[in-house]
Amino acid sequence: MERRKFLETVGAGFGLYGLAAVLEGASGPVNPLAVKAPHFEAKAKRIIYLFLNGGPSQVDTFDPKPMLAKYHGKPMPAGNLKTERKTGNLMQSPFEFRRCGKSGIEVSEIFPKVGSVIDEFCVIRSMHTDRPNHEPSLLMLNSGDKFPGRPSMGSWLTYGLGSENQNLPGYVVLCPGLPVLGHQNWAANFLPAVYQGTYVPMLEKDPKKLISYIRNASLTPQQQRKELELLEQLNMHHMAKQGHDAQLEATIQSAEIAFRMQAEAPDAFDITKEPETVRARYGEGDFGRGCLIARRLIERGVRMVQVYFGNFQPWDNHDDIELHRPLAEQSDGAIAALIQDLRASGLLDETIVMVGGEFGRTPAVEVGGLVKVQNGRDHNNHGFSYLVAGGGFRGGTVYGATDDFGFAAVEKKVHIHDLHATVLNQMGLDHTRLTYRYSGRDYRLTDVAGNVVKDIVSS
Numbered sequence: 001m002e003r004r005k006f007l008e009t010v011g012a013g014f015g016l017y018g019l020a021a022v023l024e025g026a027s028g029p030v031n032p033l034a035v036k037a038p039h040f041e042a043k044a045k046r047i048i049y050l051f052l053n054g055g056p057s058q059v060d061t062f063d064p065k066p067m068l069a070k071y072h073g074k075p076m077p078a079g080n081l082k083t084e085r086k087t088g089n090l091m092q093s094p095f096e097f098r099r100c101g102k103s104g105i106e107v108s109e110i111f112p113k114v115g116s117v118i119d120e121f122c123v124i125r126s127m128h129t130d131r132p133n134h135e136p137s138l139l140m141l142n143s144g145d146k147f148p149g150r151p152s153m154g155s156w157l158t159y160g161l162g163s164e165n166q167n168l169p170g171y172v173v174l175c176p177g178l179p180v181l182g183h184q185n186w187a188a189n190f191l192p193a194v195y196q197g198t199y200v201p202m203l204e205k206d207p208k209k210l211i212s213y214i215r216n217a218s219l220t221p222q223q224q225r226k227e228l229e230l231l232e233q234l235n236m237h238h239m240a241k242q243g244h245d246a247q248l249e250a251t252i253q254s255a256e257i258a259f260r261m262q263a264e265a266p267d268a269f270d271i272t273k274e275p276e277t278v279r280a281r282y283g284e285g286d287f288g289r290g291c292l293i294a295r296r297l298i299e300r301g302v303r304m305v306q307v308y309f310g311n312f313q314p315w316d317n318h319d320d321i322e323l324h325r326p327l328a329e330q331s332d333g334a335i336a337a338l339i340q341d342l343r344a345s346g347l348l349d350e351t352i353v354m355v356g357g358e359f360g361r362t363p364a365v366e367v368g369g370l371v372k373v374q375n376g377r378d379h380n381n382h383g384f385s386y387l388v389a390g391g392g393f394r395g396g397t398v399y400g401a402t403d404d405f406g407f408a409a410v411e412k413k414v415h416i417h418d419l420h421a422t423v424l425n426q427m428g429l430d431h432t433r434l435t436y437r438y439s440g441r442d443y444r445l446t447d448v449a450g451n452v453v454k455d456i457v458s459s
Contacts, residue, residue: 032162032192032194032195032249033158033163033166033170034162034166035161035162035164036160036161036162038161038427038428038429039429039430039433040430042426042427042428043350043392043426043458044350044351044390044391044392044427044428045164045350045351045427046298046301046302046303046304046305046347046351046352047154047157047303047304047305047352047391047423047427048295048305048307048338048352048353048354049153049154049306049307050291050309050331050335050338050353050354050356051179051306051308051309051356051357052309052315052327052331052356053138053180053308053309053310053312053314053315053357053358054134054309054312054313054314054316054317054357054358055313055316055357055358055359055361055379055380055384056315056327056356056357057093057317057360057377058125058360058361058383058384058385059093059360059405059406060093060095060108060110060321060324060361061107061108061110061111061324061328062107062111062123062125062387063125063385063406064093064097064106064108065093065363065402065404065405065406067404067405068090068091068363068405068406069092071090071405072089072090072091072092073089073090073091074089074090075089075090076090076405080362080364080407081362081382083132083362083379083380083381083382084132084133084378084379085318085368085370085378085379086366086378087362087364088364088366088367089364089365090363090364090365090405091363091365091375095108095109095324095325096108096109097109098115100115100116100118101115101116101117101118101119101396102119102396103118103119103395103396103397105119105123105396105398110324110329110332111328111332112332113332113335114332114336114387116336117335117339117340117343118396119396120339120343120390120396121355121388121393122387122388122394122395122398122456123386123397123398123399124385124386124387124388124399124400124414124419124456125385125400125402126383126399126400126401126410126411126412126413126414127356127385127400127414127416127419128382128383128384128408128409129141129358129359129381129415129416130416132378134180134313134316134379135181137358137359137381138179138180138185139181139185140358140416141358141416142186143185143189144416144420144444144445144447145447148181148184150189150443150445151187151189151191151443151445152171152185152186152187152196152197153420153445154171154173154186154197154303154306155171155186155187155188156195156445157171157303157304157424157429158170159188159192159195159436160429161427161428162303163301163302164301164302164303165264165302168264168265168297168301168302169197169198170195170302170303170304171186171195171196171197171303171304171305171306172200172297172302173185173200173305173306174200174290174294174305174307174308175199175201175202175290175311176201176286176310176311177201177312178311180312180313183199185197186199186306190438190439191436192249193251197306200269202286202290203286207269207270208266210269211265211266235248235252264300268296268300269296271292274292278292278337278341281337281340282333282334283330283333285330285334286310287309287330288330288337290308290334291334291335292334292338293305294307294338295338298342298347298351299345299347309330309331314327315327316379317361317376317377318370318376318377318378319371319374319376320373320375321361321375321376321377322375335355338353339389339390348390348391349390349391349392350391352393352423352426352427353387353389353391354386354387354388354423355387355388356384356385356387357384359379359380359381359384360379360380360381360383360384361378361379362377362378362379362407363405363407364377364378364407380407383402383408383409383410386419388423388456391426391427392426392458393426393456393458394456394457394458397456399453400413400414412453412455414453415449415450417446417449417451418453419453420445420446420450421446421450421452421453422452422453422456425452425457431446431450431452432444432446
């Protein structure tokens with residue numbers, strides 16, 4: 001608003017007093033994060049998405065392939081599939097696989113604690129996606145499209161269902177640093193801005209530093225409340241004259257959430273309130289603390305929490321697949337502890353836990369001048385594994401299969417659109433009905449594809 005217009009509105013005749021009369025009877029903006037009814041009865045209410053950014057290798061984690069040992073050092077009989085970089089002969093996994101749990105699902109030795117809770121997971125071994133490079137694959141997993149500009153899954157969920165806790169954001173992203181494409185991975189894009197993910201960089205252990213500037217050092221809560229009320233009145237007066245403004249409403253709601261977060265967020269992010277024994281089970285690393293905070297946020301009604309494993313793409317082991325061992329050591333205990341705690345509290349029944357990366361890796365060794373040590377694997381979009389637990393997913397089961405060497409999904413193939421459709425289904429949402437009209441057409445998370453994989457969920 002121009003200064004002259006502002007003075008004309010509120011300066012003459014004590015205009016602020018008159019503003020109350022102007023606004024009398026006018027209802028406030030509808031809270032876009034208010035809880036909304038699902039399309040049908042939901043099996044799950046919340047999601048924790050543990051993202052192993054960089055692309056973990058399926059044949060070294062959750063998809064054992066004995067034929068790799070038999071053909072180690074030899075060309076793949078049918079030839080290597082097209083990937084991003086040049087690959088050579090087949091390479092066996094340096095890790096042993098062991099049967100775990102009552103289900104006897106085979107899990108790599110580098111994930112012994114995940115193996116101890118494998119009966120809670122549905123292991124999907126037939127995932128596939130469209131591109132073998134990070135950027136489009138990250139976008140596909142997060143927003144259902146390989147090009148920028150689509151809303152993230154967490155944004156779609158909060159748009160469709162709202163949030164159970166109005167004192168915290170509905171969608172929170174925890175990551176030390178940034179993955180490839182950064183904030184685009186949790187953006188709302190053409191959905192109202194209030195639905196975008198709230199990014200918290202996991203760079204500090206002290207909750208006061210972790211979510212800095214959460215409290216106003218200059219004003220009391222009562223003074224802040226008066227400021228917000230005045231600002232809201234001015235904004236509503238503006239909208240009454242200029243018409244509906246989605247971005248302005250989102251700004252109003254963001255300010256309200258930030259104000260209410262002062263009371264609850266410091267407690268939710270303060271893991272020192274957990275017993276030392278609990279913190280030890282999750283581990284001292286960024287990922288372990290992220291998993292523990294995710295559990296505390298879910299307990300408080302946050303709709304979706306996404307925890308990235310580390311900065312940039314740590315699982316992108318082109319040089320040496322042996323690097324998967326220390327990475328797994330940092331994530332294994334935290335994943336298991338999260339599942340155990342959710343099961344003990346009863347929350348696992350209504351919380352979906354997803355574990356995976358943007359694609360898998362080749363069973364053949366990567367060769368060429370781009371790598372210093374030729375003991376790693378290239379990106380592989382043709383076939384990889386995902387773990388999904390809770391929220392009505394059938395634990396202790398394996399679904400689908402890759403070929404004998406783990407290169408491509410060949411049995412009961414699951415595309416990213418299918419995974420999204422199934423997750424939304426468990427949240428009580430029909431993926432074909434969760435739409436938003438933009439630029440002359442209706443958009444949805446699954447674009448124009450996707451099928452619910454009924455065999456991996458309870459009826």
